[in-house]
Amino acid sequence: MPHPDGPRLRPPHHRVERRAIAWWMVRAALIPVPTALVTGVLYLLIPPARLVFGPVFLVVALFGLAYLTVMPLWRYRVHRWETTDHAVYTSSGWLWQHWRVAPLSRIQTVDTVRGPLEQLFGLSGIKVTTASASGALIIRGLDRGRAADVVEHLTTATQATTGDAT
């Protein structure tokens, strides 16, 4: 670093649940695994078309495997979150990483989001919107009970502030 005394972002306090790794892995497998299976079966069944399906199978299988082993572990190292009395602070991503801060005084809504796969793993997400049109802060991969507590905390904290947060 050019400035030895320059400030650094510290990671948020809490990691997401370990189960989130499995959730990310299953989600990442949804497209490459069936595709690889189909091309693999076609490769076996139609000998004249092997020149086409062989390479396709190899590419899909290799990239799919790399993606669904690397991405979830990498994400688990990065994804973190924290709420203080004044702000929500999250970090997310893997190749592209984002650290977001939003003050509680500017929060407009706090929602729980839970997709079918997340329900399977007992996970829950929190979506925090502010008055900005540029997208919400989303924390995925929390334990269901933990998420409810956080939503509760954020809701009471934001109700204490007035105005329409613009």
Added chain:
Amino acid sequence: MTGDVTREATDEVIAGAERAAAPAAEPAWHRLSLRLIPVHLSWLVAPVVSGIGTLIGTGGRLNLQALLTIASFTVAFLIVAGINLTRVLTTGYRITDARLELRSGLLFRSRRSVPLERIRSADVTARPLHRLLGLATVNVGAAVHGASAARSLSLDGVTLAQAHALQQELLSGRAARLARRSTAADPDEALDPAESSVPAPVAELSWSWLRYAPLTIWGVGGLLAVLGICYNTLHEMQIDPLKLGVVHQLVAAFTAVPLWVAVPALLLVLAALGTVVAVGQYIEGWYGYRLEREDGGVLRLRRGLWKHRSVSIEERRLRGLELVESLLLRWGGGARLYAVATGLGNAEENRTRGILVPPAPRAEALRVADELSPDGQPSPVAAELTAHPRVARRRRINRGLTVVVLAAAVVALPGIWVPGFLPAAGVVAAVLLPGAVWLGVDAYRALGHALVGDHLVARSGVFARRTVALQRTGVIGWTVSRSVFQRRSGLLTLTATTAAGRGAYRVRDVTLAEGLSLAEQAVPDLLAPFLERD
């Protein structure tokens, strides 16, 4: 049907409750102008005209397809006219003590009521037909709690006098109310009665600005759009435009001359027509352009030749300004100026309603920016900016080179089978290379940021160089983003999120220390708790 009945019943109950709650004399309902009836009957002109047009165009021999098209046109337009007539006859509005109320509908009655303090804008628009009849449309923008976008109410077809009275009442009345409320707390914000004389405009159209019109891309684009619509309509009616006599002659003339004459000639004609269209659009959109500062801190912009537009933005809602120089415009020394304000609506509405200065000399746009900046300071948009690290330049040049390599690869791919393509790929690369490098260097030169007074200033972009000056108090959150490459070069992109304008403004590719310090200084206490030092 049951649903309707309950709904009407509920409406009645609400109305009854309102009557009971406010026994004092309620203001009467205003109605839309009845002059609108012929306007809506004019919808029927379109099918008739297109019918006659087709008859003439085909020499009186209509096929079944054309007949069906015209018939369905007529039916559709009859329905539209019917719906509009119902709306004209049933819509009403009034301003009570604290709310704007609207009612409309015959079968599906609806009644909406908006607290006046939630109303953020009232735009008056008059289309050509409306103007002939002295009518206008009022679009009222209101902030709805919990939603980031303003919801829009529209009164289509009030008289011009009604429209301006309504706009005045909604905005000045609101400003006065706000002032009254804040007098106790903050006397500085109260309206000074001495100021309420007729204001001099902040900016007015100068015809010399027309030279910037061809530098907007809209000319050629608009031309192609019109051609496309014509072609599609004719095609729908089973008339092949390529078989029309005029087109035949043009194609024959085009193929008669050698290609090296025909292609430049065609480009020249396109450019000339595009210029004419662009100039025409500039005049249509910006004739009578006048930007004023009205009492109560409202910016009012009027413009338009056929279609009159009047947009009002409360200065209280202004969070900053954005100077946009598209590539061509920048080469010509021109720029546009946009308002970064809350409550303008979605991204599209922000573009059409937030524009303060049309393509004009850069100096003129900056003069307006200076005039709008509070307490007479020079506008931060023109401030001297800190350059970004040299690594950012390498990144931009690399991006350009990637595009060149990809383009060359696409050309070279057939070269696996046909040998002639490999040299062609080399030529493509050689031609594109200087341009790509130049664009990369130019993109780097655009990068800059600064903290000027209470504004955060950031500049970036090569095809559209955008300089935004955002009030630091308007920043409602930060995002720090780093790609793999940025992490390797020790860079980050800092995004300030805000409720105004596009919602997010970026400072691209600054060093880690610089970016985080910038965020820390711009809005103290927001990012600071999450920073650590050695």
